[in-house]
Amino acid sequence: MEFKKFDNEIDASKFAADIVLDLIKNNNKAKLGLATGSTPITLYDILCSDYIKNKTNWSEVKTFNLDEYYGLSIESKASYHYFMNHHLFSKININKSNTYFPSENNNYDNLIKQNGSIDLQILGIGTNGHIGFNEPGSDINSLTRLVDLTKSTIEVNAKKFFNNDISAVPKKAISMGLKSIMQAKKIVLLAFGSSKYDAISKLKKSTKFDPNFPASVLFDHPDVTIIIDKEADIDL
Numbered sequence: 001m002e003f004k005k006f007d008n009e010i011d012a013s014k015f016a017a018d019i020v021l022d023l024i025k026n027n028n029k030a031k032l033g034l035a036t037g038s039t040p041i042t043l044y045d046i047l048c049s050d051y052i053k054n055k056t057n058w059s060e061v062k063t064f065n066l067d068e069y070y071g072l073s074i075e076s077k078a079s080y081h082y083f084m085n086h087h088l089f090s091k092i093n094i095n096k097s098n099t100y101f102p103s104e105n106n107n108y109d110n111l112i113k114q115n116g117s118i119d120l121q122i123l124g125i126g127t128n129g130h131i132g133f134n135e136p137g138s139d140i141n142s143l144t145r146l147v148d149l150t151k152s153t154i155e156v157n158a159k160k161f162f163n164n165d166i167s168a169v170p171k172k173a174i175s176m177g178l179k180s181i182m183q184a185k186k187i188v189l190l191a192f193g194s195s196k197y198d199a200i201s202k203l204k205k206s207t208k209f210d211p212n213f214p215a216s217v218l219f220d221h222p223d224v225t226i227i228i229d230k231e232a233d234i235d236l
């Protein structure tokens, strides 16, 4: 696991964007695993600016999102379908039929396998150490499934995306599992701001999988880059 620390979120996101763009330039049929949340927004903005400037060709790229809320219409502004469309897909020349999200009925892990594996998985991290919506207690062998969100995740997401209305936040989601995530060839995890400090400190100290801190599973992956700003890790 390699840590890369930057002065600010913009420089960190530029570094991550270069990893994504290098991959696509070398393989126009690249398969990307994508994350939602506040963390990757700057990365997606940079990818959109690159498209305007350099016309990087996304037409044959396939994307697989990590998760989606359960019980929310995909047209809802709070859905991750909407998020991805708004922040990335509508601003690049990706073919919408090449963009995939987990759902109850689409046998997502098989779908990913049929398309070859994910070349590069982008991840955020929850303050409780979740990756995707694999909350504490998740099984190391978990595949894509319906999960219950924890109280802390619901509270954090209410603040960030639901006007602080806890009752509006879905209580369940469909998430790729820890095993699904670990099958990606390369993983880039982004973490910005002091709210991620504790999670990043724990990740640095991880030496084996701890189900109470799901991100610790990454310790066993051969190619993980953790990209952080200085607030997320004042010690490095």
Ligand code: PGA
Pocket: 036, 037, 038, 039, 040, 124, 125, 126, 127, 130, 131, 132, 160
């Ligand atoms: P955030 O969420 O990017 O909104 O901080 C990350 C996560 O919960 O995985």
